[in-house]
Amino acid sequence: MSEMLRAPAEVKYADELDYLESVDTGPKPFSWRLSPRMVRLFVLGSERADGLEREIPQKWFGDRSFVERSIVTLASDRGLLLIGDPGTGKSWLAELLSAAICRNSTLVVQGTAGTTEDHIKYSWNVSMVIAKGQSRESMIPSPIMTAMEQGVVGRFEELTRSTSDVQDALISILSEKYVSIPELSDDNIVFAQPGFSIIATANSRDRGVNDLSSALKRRFNFVRIPVVTNKRSEAEIVRFRTEELLRRHRIELDVPPTLLDILLQSFADLRAAAASATSDDEKLESALSTAEQIGVLEDAILHSQFFGDRALRVETLASSLVGSLARRSPEDLAILNKYLHGVVEPRAKKNGEGWGGFLDGGRQAIASLS
Ligand SMILES: Nc1ncnc2c1ncn2[C@@H]1O[C@H](COP(=O)(O)OP(=O)(O)OP(=O)(O)O)[C@@H](O)[C@H]1O
Ligand SMILES: [Mg+2]
Numbered sequence: 001m002s003e004m005l006r007a008p009a010e011v012k013y014a015d016e017l018d019y020l021e022s023v024d025t026g027p028k029p030f031s032w033r034l035s036p037r038m039v040r041l042f043v044l045g046s047e048r049a050d051g052l053e054r055e056i057p058q059k060w061f062g063d064r065s066f067v068e069r070s071i072v073t074l075a076s077d078r079g080l081l082l083i084g085d086p087g088t089g090k091s092w093l094a095e096l097l098s099a100a101i102c103r104n105s106t107l108v109v110q111g112t113a114g115t116t117e118d119h120i121k122y123s124w125n126v127s128m129v130i131a132k133g134q135s136r137e138s139m140i141p142s143p144i145m146t147a148m149e150q151g152v153v154g155r156f157e158e159l160t161r162s163t164s165d166v167q168d169a170l171i172s173i174l175s176e177k178y179v180s181i182p183e184l185s186d187d188n189i190v191f192a193q194p195g196f197s198i199i200a201t202a203n204s205r206d207r208g209v210n211d212l213s214s215a216l217k218r219r220f221n222f223v224r225i226p227v228v229t230n231k232r233s234e235a236e237i238v239r240f241r242t243e244e245l246l247r248r249h250r251i252e253l254d255v256p257p258t259l260l261d262i263l264l265q266s267f268a269d270l271r272a273a274a275a276s277a278t279s280d281d282e283k284l285e286s287a288l289s290t291a292e293q294i295g296v297l298e299d300a301i302l303h304s305q306f307f308g309d310r311a312l313r314v315e316t317l318a319s320s321l322v323g324s325l326a327r328r329s330p331e332d333l334a335i336l337n338k339y340l341h342g343v344v345e346p347r348a349k350k351n352g353e354g355w356g357g358f359l360d361g362g363r364q365a366i367a368s369l370s
Helices: 014-023 036-044 063-076 092-103 127-130 144-148 166-175 213-218 231-248 257-276 290-307 314-325 329-349 355-369
Strands: 077-084 108-110 122-124 140-141 153-157 178-179 190-191 195-204 220-225
Touching: 014 036, 014 092, 036 063, 036 092, 063 077, 063 195, 063 290, 077 140, 108 144, 122 127, 122 231, 122 257, 127 329, 127 355, 140 144, 140 166, 140 231, 144 178, 144 190, 144 329, 166 213, 166 257, 178 257, 213 220, 213 329, 231 290, 257 329, 257 355, 290 314, 314 329, 329 355
Parallel strands: 077 195, 077 220, 108 153, 153 195
Antiparallel strands: 122 140, 178 190
């Protein structure tokens, strides 16, 4: 297979999925490619007790109960709605689940204010309609309709951003499980095959989930994904993503453990500060998610590869952190400045390893942005 900038999970983990399918003896709902237990194992990784010859690494980090509830929902009649702050891994979990269940995670509709009913039902190939008239051949099924026809998982990203017309169309798909095509006189209903289901994601910072109509809400099971605050899991997520980045760029580099600690600690500090802030002006605009943390480390790694002496320095990390988190000037800069003075400086004085360099790098970055 030729290289892709970013292969979908079913391609990237094809070996693993083949292997799991070959050893899977559990009962499978509908046309699922793996049993629910194997889907869970693919997402959360194997343990010794699973008795597999091959170790399956963990890919999504979070509470196992969320994964189990998601899998159960997908085997039921309802859609699955993953809700949470930006960067909590909702889309990634949706991709992994679809890849494991039906080896297709790419039937995706992106919800925006401009998403129309056509995007979730069907549209027409205009030149073919002119040449041959309206028929099944001149119809262009949406990814959701394709998922219905194939009995697989369709994905709907950022559900809450779409308008209520689109949401209404989704209600009928989820309850009737068919789409009719009134333009055609025969063969004008597309029925969902067994195995069809929908995974939607919604960002809790967007227009709220409360804006969804109650009819639509009833057709989804909600799974709320919290921001990971457990430092150990967070370290694992960051390490997992960073290794991938390094492989993709063919960079050989060791991320020093103290540097990773500093990154995790600084996010933990800033989250604590945000939690005790009394107004939005005292809070960074960023949700301080794990994804943001990964972004900070990625930028620092690339910066030191391209412009530095290759070794990853804590000063570079600090300036990447300031650069990504200071979105609003002057509010965010003031918050970061306060953090450096109030928390990092005393820590550096007590000679916490690496914090002195972090302080210097952070100060310089703030000075250059102010
Ligand atoms: N719990 C997690 N386990 C594994 N990877 C994670 C986790 N949380 C975040 N990530 C990583 O962070 C990146 C962003 O995650 P993702 O795009 O899935 O977030 P999201 O919740 O869909 O955010 P948004 O609401 O902004 O769409 C991904 O590369 C993902 O691998
Ligand atoms: Mg997403």
